Amino acid sequence: MTRIRSVEARTVAIPLAKATAMARRSVDVRYYALVRVTDDDGRTGIGFCYAGNFGGSVVSHAVRELIAPLVVGQRADRHRALWNEIYAETLLHGRAGSVSRALSAVDIALWDLAARTADKPLWQYLGATTIEDSVPAYASGGYYLEGKTPDDLAAEMRGYVDAGFGAVKLKVGRVGVTPQHDAERLAAVRDAVGPDVRVMLDANNAWSDVPTALEALRLLEPYNPFWIEEPFGPDDIRSHAMLAQRTPITVATGEIEYGRWRHLELLERGGAAILQTDAAVCGGITEFQRIADSAASFGVTMCPHWFHDLHIHVVASIANGQYVEYFPDDQVLNFRRLVSRQLTVLPGGRLALPTEPGLGFDFLPEVVEDVATDQWS
Incomplete structure (x- = not known):
C-alpha cells in the first residue's frame, strides 16, 4: 500500500x-x-x-x-x-x-x-445510493445587488425555471431592507415562477431573536416558501428550535456547523428539519457521512451548502440526500473559474453524475x- x-x-x-x-x-x-x-x-x-x-x-x-x-x-x-x-x-x-x-x-x-x-468516480467509490445517472438540484441566487428591483429578481428566478429547475433560492433579511419589501420581492418571484416551483429563502443569520424572525416570516408565509435557511447565528440552536415550533415554514440550517456532535444537538433539539451541512466545512467527507447517518435516524434530509462539484458526490452516496445547491454562474460561487470541468444540467433541473475518476476535475x-x-x- x-x-x-x-x-x-x-x-x-x-x-x-x-x-x-x-x-x-x-x-x-x-x-x-x-x-x-x-x-x-x-x-x-x-x-x-x-x-x-x-x-x-x-x-x-x-x-x-x-x-x-x-x-x-x-x-x-x-x-x-x-x-x-x-x-x-x-x-x-x-x-x-x-x-x-x-x-x-x-x-x-x-x-x-x-x-x-x-x-472510480468519487460517488461510486463512496457507495452509490442512487440508481439514476443524475441527482436533483435547485438553482441558487437571488442576492441583493445595488439597484436590483423585485422585478429583476423575479426575472432571474424565472430564468432558472426556464432552464429546467423546479426549485430556486433567494436571499431575505438584508439589514436596512424592511420585511414588507422582502415580501414584495417574494411576491414578485412567486408570480413569475408559478405555484408549483419550490422557492427557498436564505436569511444568512439575519435575525437576533424569535419575535423578529416571526414578524418577517408571517409576511412571507402567503407565498408558500419551502424553507427558511439560517434564520439565526449558528450557535443559537435554541432559537432555531423555538422558531421551528412556531412557523409553518420548514427551518433549514447547518452550512457553517462543525462536527457530528454539534449537528446532533441541533437534531435533538428539533432545530432543523433539513440539514445543509457542508463537507468542506464540517470536517470533510468522513464527517459528513457520519452526520448524514445521524440525520437519517431523525428523518432529516441533507441538502448540502454550495460547492456543487463536491456535493454532487456526497448526495449520490447517502440515502437521505435530497438536493444539490447549484449555482448557474460564477458571479458568486467563483470557485467555478478554478476547475477544469463544469457539471452538466439535465432536463428537470438534475445534474449529471461525473464519470471521471475521483472528483472528476482538476x-x-x-x-x-x-x-x-x-x-x-
Whole structure:
C-alpha cells in the first residue's frame, strides 16, 4: 500500500465582478484554500474549502503547520483513521473555524486520491445510493445587488425555471431592507415562477431573536416558501428550535456547523428539519457521512451548502440526500473559474453524475497562478 509523500496547500483570492450582498455582509472577494495530496507512486488527490472574504491564508497555514506533519508518511488508505488522529491532535487549535476547514480540505483530498487510485468516480467509490445517472438540484441566487428591483429578481428566478429547475433560492433579511419589501420581492418571484416551483429563502443569520424572525416570516408565509435557511447565528440552536415550533415554514440550517456532535444537538433539539451541512466545512467527507447517518435516524434530509462539484458526490452516496445547491454562474460561487470541468444540467433541473475518476476535475494551473496569494507548499 502506498504512503502519502506530500501534503501541500495554496491560497487563492478571486474578486467578484460586482459586490454582492446578503443579510449582514457584502462580499467583493472570495478566498479559497486549495490542497493537493500526493502518494509515493505520484498519484494526486485534491481538496479545497472556502476560506472567507479576508484572512484566507489562515486555513492554508493550518494545513501546512498542523495537519501535513500528521499525514505525510501515513498509508494512503487510512483516511478514516487519519481523520480521528488529526482531530485529536488539533483540539487545542480549534474544533471549528479555520482548523476544521483545513481538516475538511485534506480529508476531501484523501478521498479523491483513493477514488482516483481505484479508477472510480468519487460517488461510486463512496457507495452509490442512487440508481439514476443524475441527482436533483435547485438553482441558487437571488442576492441583493445595488439597484436590483423585485422585478429583476423575479426575472432571474424565472430564468432558472426556464432552464429546467423546479426549485430556486433567494436571499431575505438584508439589514436596512424592511420585511414588507422582502415580501414584495417574494411576491414578485412567486408570480413569475408559478405555484408549483419550490422557492427557498436564505436569511444568512439575519435575525437576533424569535419575535423578529416571526414578524418577517408571517409576511412571507402567503407565498408558500419551502424553507427558511439560517434564520439565526449558528450557535443559537435554541432559537432555531423555538422558531421551528412556531412557523409553518420548514427551518433549514447547518452550512457553517462543525462536527457530528454539534449537528446532533441541533437534531435533538428539533432545530432543523433539513440539514445543509457542508463537507468542506464540517470536517470533510468522513464527517459528513457520519452526520448524514445521524440525520437519517431523525428523518432529516441533507441538502448540502454550495460547492456543487463536491456535493454532487456526497448526495449520490447517502440515502437521505435530497438536493444539490447549484449555482448557474460564477458571479458568486467563483470557485467555478478554478476547475477544469463544469457539471452538466439535465432536463428537470438534475445534474449529471461525473464519470471521471475521483472528483472528476482538476484545478486549472494557469488560473490558480493568476489568483494565488502564495505558492504550493
